[in-house]
Amino acid sequence: SDVFARIGGDEFSILLPSTSYAEAAIIAQRIRQLIRCDNANSQQPAVSLSIGIATKNDSTTSLDSILQISDQRMYQERKEKRA
Numbered sequence: 001s002d003v004f005a006r007i008g009g010d011e012f013s014i015l016l017p018s019t020s021y022a023e024a025a026i027i028a029q030r031i032r033q034l035i036r037c038d039n040a041n042s043q044q045p046a047v048s049l050s051i052g053i054a055t056k057n058d059s060t061t062s063l064d065s066i067l068q069i070s071d072q073r074m075y076q077e078r079k080e081k082r083a
Contacts, residue, residue: 011074013067021055028053050078 003015016024028051039046052074054066 007067011071013070019055021053024053024055048081050074050081052077 001017003013005013005015007013014027016027019027031051032049035047035049052070052072054069054073056063056066
């Protein structure tokens with residue numbers, strides 16, 4: 001029941017129901033590793049990505065607020081890569 005969707009421009013979200021933050025971090029690391037491997041083995045321009053992770057742990061937290069947290073974390077990662 002995972003969902004992968006484009007949310008605008010070059011931004012995408014992956015919704016992983018029943019997934020902890022630690023599990024999501026492992027999945028994000030696997031995605032980063034796959035991108036690094038693909039870039040190393042490709043003649044095409046390198047693909048770059050930044051990932052932000054957020055989890056919804058209770059029913060009172062809105063999906064919009066989770067997406068905002070994830071977005072902030074993604075921008076933070078992007079900023080750290082440029083530093």
